[in-house]
Amino acid sequence: MKTIVIGAGLGGLLSAARLSKAGHEVEVFERLPVTGGRFTNLNYKGFQLSSGAFHMLPSGPGGPLALFLKEVGASVNIVRSEMTTVRVPLKKGNPDYVKGFKDISFNDFHSLLSYKDRMKIALLIVSTRKNRPSGSTLHAWIKSQVNDEWLIKFADSFCGWALSLKSNEVPVEEVFEIIENMYRFGGPGVPRGGCKGIIDALEAIILANGGEIHTGQEVSKILVENGKATGIVAEGKNHESDIVISNLGHAATALLCGEALSRETGAEYLKMLETLQPSAGIKICLSANEPLVGHSGVLLTPYTRRINGINEVTQVDPSLAPPGKHLTMCHQYVAPENVRNLESEIEMGLADVKDIFPGKRYEVLLIQSYHDEWPVNRACSGTDPGNETPFSGLYVVGDGAKGKGGIEVEGVALGVVSVMGKILG
Structure with a gap:
């Protein structure tokens, strides 16, 4: 069976690796001169910066992406992070008050709540394991159950780091799926070699199984006949196939279908596309001669104006930076109304970095x-429209078609797993 994959990002290469291993004849078409998309490395001043996602798997070596990599035989060493911490302000009277803050374990976030609210949270956790809340945002649910400003800030920081959203933009049921997966799969982990370590391993599998990867080849059209995808047009040449998998998101995939979607069968799909909202963010990459975070997990920062989460991948893989240097990456959510005012957003993020690391010496790399x-994300988490399209044999994978409860790349992996189930049974 012949399968064509449009886009050599993480979702596309995961799909190609799995299908090539199953005996499919696979061709991947990528418009850029390199593979990986927003999940690869950029060599800058000897640092291996990531093109998009952090060099981190949110669910580590036990999560959906790691399990999928094992299934296809990808040789990737994923090291579990030793901790995730939350930076909180110190109260007056604390001996270290002049320093302004302390770091607590992620699992101790409730320690800043009142005793009454801690008990309420404990009861809610137990009761919601079977009866999941739904029909509201996480923010609205917290306000209705535990009206505590600290908890809102904590939720915003977590959602900002994990999803590039605020708690008032995430369906509460999606967050509970994420929490369930965190307990099921464990905390984050860092792949040695960073994002590119995974991309290189997937490419090796595709090529070893006879697949082909074409870079610098832009797909201009998806061919559709009688309601079925039959191939693509790339650089003016037709390529026939039995299945087409797009890693471009639903909106871009729909554009490639052209007039085929102007018929009655595509009306509902086109209406759905109007509701899609991508999420935006900023990443600030730092170089330092000494550790800034001090561990390989995530540092959440609920009291900053913009920065949501930070990680320091050189705690696991020093080769991601020049000898004696550390690579620290800070992520901040950008609200839709602020996308056209990025300079101001960046200034506030840089001010946050100074507050987070007072007295520390570092260089802003990029x-x-x-x-x-x-x-x-091409579709905000919790609003992904699934992997199917109006046409048989045409599927969408990637950050615009994630699985439920999957943070970023874990959601990409869950979406690919769903498509593989439809294709391979």
Whole structure:
């Protein structure tokens, strides 16, 4: 069976690796001169910066992406992070008050709540394991159950880091799926070699199984006949196939279908596309001669104006930076109304960095922004429209068609798993 994959990002290469291993004849077409998309490395001043996602798997070596990599035989060493911490302000009277803050374990976030609210949270956790809340945002649910400003800030920080959203933009049921997966799969982990370590391993599998990867080849059209995808047009040449998998998101995939979607069968799909909202973010990459975070997990920062989460991947893989240097990456959510005012957003993020690391010496290596055609996610988490399209044999994978409860790349992996189930049974 012949399968064509449009886009050599993480979702596309995961799909190609799995299908090539199952005996499919696979061709991947990528418009850029390199593979990986927003999940690869950028060599800058000897640092291996990431093109998009952090060099981190939110669910580590036990999560959906790691399990999928094992299934296809990808040789990737994913090291579990030793902790995730939350930075909180100190109260007057604390001996270290002059320093302004302390770091607590992620699991101790409730320690800043009143005793009454801690008990309420404990009861809610137990009761919601079977009866999941639904029909509201996480913010609205917290306000209705435990009206505590600290908890809102904590939720915003977590959602900002994990999803590039605020708690008032995430369906509460999606967050509970995420929490369930966190307990099921464990905390984050860092792949040795960073994002590119995973991309290289997937490419090796595709090529070893006879697949082909074409870079610098832009797909201009998806061919559709009698309601079925039959191939693509790339650089003016037709390529026939039995299945087409798009890693471009639903909106871009629909554009490639052209007039085929103007018929009655595509009306509902086109209406759905109007509701899609990408998420935006900014990443600030820092170089330092000493550790800034001090561990390989995530540092959440609920009391900052913009920065949501930070990680320091050189705690696991020093090769991601020049000898003696550390690579620290800070992520901040950007609200839709602020996308056109990125300079101001960056200034506030840089001010946050100074507050987070007072007295520390560091260099700002690079500031990267993700929005519009190069977003954090093509569809905000919790609003992904699934993997199917109006046409048989045409599926969408990637950050615009994530699985439920999957943070970023874990959601990409869950979406690919769903498509593989439909294709391979």
